Each structure stands twice: as C-alpha cells, then as structure tokens.
Amino acid sequence: MSERTLLEHLDQMPLLEKKQNELLFPDLSVIIILNGRVILRRHERNPLDYKTLASYQAGQILGFDQGDDGLCKDCDMWVAVVSKFV
Secondary structure: OOHHHHHHHHOOOOOOOOEOOOEEOOOOOOEEOOOOEEEEEEOOOOOOOOEEEEEEEOOOEEOOHHHHOOHHHOOOEEEEEOOOEO
C-alpha cells in the first residue's frame, strides 16, 4: 500500500487504544500498530497450549495479506497485546 493511499484513508479509520493482554481481531478489520508490540499465537485444540509465531511492532499492519502474510485470517491464530498500551 502506498503512503498516499494510506493517508487518504486515515481520516476514516477509528483510533483505538488497547491494553496489555487484550486480544485484537485483525480478521474483522485492518489494524495499524502505532505504538507498542503485539504477538501472534497459534493453538489447535487447547488454547493454553499455544506457540508464538510472530511479533509485530509500531508501523506494522495486520489484517491483510501483504502486512501479515495472511496469518491473521486463520481461525486458530490470535493476536495479543504485550505492551502496556498499544
């Protein structure tokens, strides 16, 4: 996505603040991380038996194929906030 395209759409995007341990749902929307760090985890059966697959930080975009290689659209994946505020 070009910077121009992103700037054209910024005024239509809500700004949400998330706190540590909250979950994000990039399968429902596109998320641009402005501050902090989030991690992508995967579980197949037991949610407590997970693997951390990726870590995302400020400037990265989740919820579309070029930003996260489509990982966030998998129903066995979940994104959690690990910083105090994101």
